[in-house]
Amino acid sequence: MSKSKNSLSKRDEIIEVASKLFYEQGYHCTGVQQIIQEAGAAKGTFYSHFKSKEELGIAWLKARHATWNHWLLQFINPKKTPKSKIVGIFDFLGQWMQDANFRGCAFLNTMCETPDCENALRLEISNHKRELFELFRALTAEHHATKTKIEQEQIATTLFILFEGTLIQLQNFQDLSFLQVAKKQVTALL
Known part of the structure; x- marks a missing residue:
């Protein structure tokens, strides 16, 4: 807001x-x-x-990162368990995409427009995505505390890929059935 x-x-x-x-x-x-x-x-x-426009773009991505993370954490923090927070991330995804009229992720949209991987905008995008991946890692480690680090990493990576892939398909098809399929896989992993 x-x-x-x-x-x-x-x-x-x-x-x-x-x-x-x-x-x-x-x-x-x-x-x-x-x-x-x-x-x-x-x-x-x-x-x-x-x-420059690029300097404004970086400021925008930094501001968007803070705003988006605030929305996400506000949505999942009331949940009591790591499992419910992970599932909550996917619930947030569905709500966010509907609220944004399926416009998608500002970071991924900008990445598609910026082919140079060394561009400063791409570095901001990577930082944003890395932080989301770290959230999945932390929640997975907490939820699956008895699993090995390798198993935890595999699950967290799969969850992150499910999130990112679902995000793209929601934007592309504007169909929440992709989210339902993803949530079934999330539940199976947890």
């Missing part, structure tokens, strides 16, 4: 406008001029905060 425009700094307002446009239109389809215009900023103001 966004803050009121009056409580945002101009920098934050630019990021908020860019976030909406990048997510709805795509990173490369959104120009700096459109962001400046919709944010009601002067060109000089924009460039005093961001030296």
Whole structure:
């Protein structure tokens, strides 16, 4: 949920406008001029905060990371067990995709637009995904405390791949039956 425009700094307002446009239109389809215009900023103001579109893109991905993780943790933290939190991550996925009209993941969408693996945007995307993978690892280790580290890693990796694959299929087909199939596999792994 966004803050009121009056409580945002101009920098934050630019990021908020860019976030909406990048997510709805795509990173490369959104120009700096459109962001400046919709944010009601002067060109000089924009460039005093961001030296380039890529710098704005990195700021956007960092902000999106914090927001998305807040949504996820707010959704799963009330759950009592590691197992219910893992299943809750998939419940969150279904709710999030419906709320976003199946627009998909801002990070994956941007990754598809950024073929250079060394690009700074791709590094931010990897950091975001790595943190989600670490959450699966931690919850899996807690839930399967009696399993070996190798078994825990195999299960956590499978859960992460199920999440990412389900996310893509939900975006592609806009059909929640993919989520139901994934949740059956999650339950079997746990």
